[in-house]
Amino acid sequence: EAQVTQNPRYLITVTGKKLTVTCSQNMNHEYMSWYRQDPGLGLRQIYYSMNVEVTDKGDVPEGYKVSRKEKRNFPLILESPSPNQTSLYFCASSLTSGGAHEQFFGPGTRLTVL
Amino acid sequence: QKEVEQDPGPLSVPEGAIVSLNCTYSNSAFQYFMWYRQYSRKGPELLMYTYSSGNKEDGRFTAQVDKSSKYISLFIRDSQPSDSATYLCAVGADSGYSTLTFGKGTMLLVSP
Numbered sequence: 001e002a003q004v005t006q007n008p009r010y011l012i013t014v015t016g017k018k019l020t021v022t023c024s025q026n027m028n029h030e031y032m033s034w035y036r037q038d039p040g041l042g043l044r045q046i047y048y049s050m051n052v053e054v055t056d057k058g059d060v061p062e063g064y065k066v067s068r069k070e071k072r073n074f075p076l077i078l079e080s081p082s083p084n085q086t087s088l089y090f091c092a093s094s095l096t097s098g099g100a101h102e103q104f105f106g107p108g109t110r111l112t113v114l
Numbered sequence: 115q116k117e118v119e120q121d122p123g124p125l126s127v128p129e130g131a132i133v134s135l136n137c138t139y140s141n142s143a144f145q146y147f148m149w150y151r152q153y154s155r156k157g158p159e160l161l162m163y164t165y166s167s168g169n170k171e172d173g174r175f176t177a178q179v180d181k182s183s184k185y186i187s188l189f190i191r192d193s194q195p196s197d198s199a200t201y202l203c204a205v206g207a208d209s210g211y212s213t214l215t216f217g218k219g220t221m222l223l224v225s226p
Binding site for chain 2: 004033040041042043045048058090092097098099100102103104105106107108
């Protein structure tokens with residue numbers, strides 16, 4: 001089954017404790033992206049990757065890091081989480097960037113930073 | 115001016131009503147127009163996809179694009195309670211180094 005998986009689905013942590021949210025896709029997609037979704041603000045792109053070893057900032061990259069060492073995986077790293085990073089996070093992938101191909105979303109990771 | 119504007123709602127309608135959801139966008143370079151549906155506690159899923167102007171119909175759903183007005187619409191006929199969700203419009207330019215731009219989403223509530 002074609003899918004994007006994220007782990008963990010729910011996470012409660014404390015300020016400053018480094019965490020990683022994993023994302024994996026099994027569709028051999030080149031393009032992957034991380035979004036955060038907040039009430040009233042919609043989906044905002046954090047980082048995206050056009051291919052292995054190629055990443056770039058989205059609209060709200062501060063406080064986040066990513067890496068793309070393998071085509072299927074695109075982890076999101078919060079090195080020193082703060083309460084304003086409490087949010088619902090989605091990983092997405094598509095064959096290419098832009099709009100030429102459907103973007104598939106993962107199930108989401110709900111993060112709470114105390 | 116934001117690239118994509120979408121009324122957040124909520125939009126409440128009775129079962130069987132015709133629903134109209136709309137977005138406006140500012141960049142005339144956009145050529146790909148999508149509607150995603152997001153149920154509560156789930157990730158968005160592609161509902162309708164349109165390239166350039168015109169209409170596209172899929173069952174009870176019709177997507178309409180007017181590039182001259184930079185206006186996109188999604189119509190739902192005979193709305194059902196199962197259509198209750200948040201609908202996000204998304205626009206994109208040619209692939210390469212561009213990315214999709216999403217509207218904030220409109221929450222739709224269809225009551226039985």
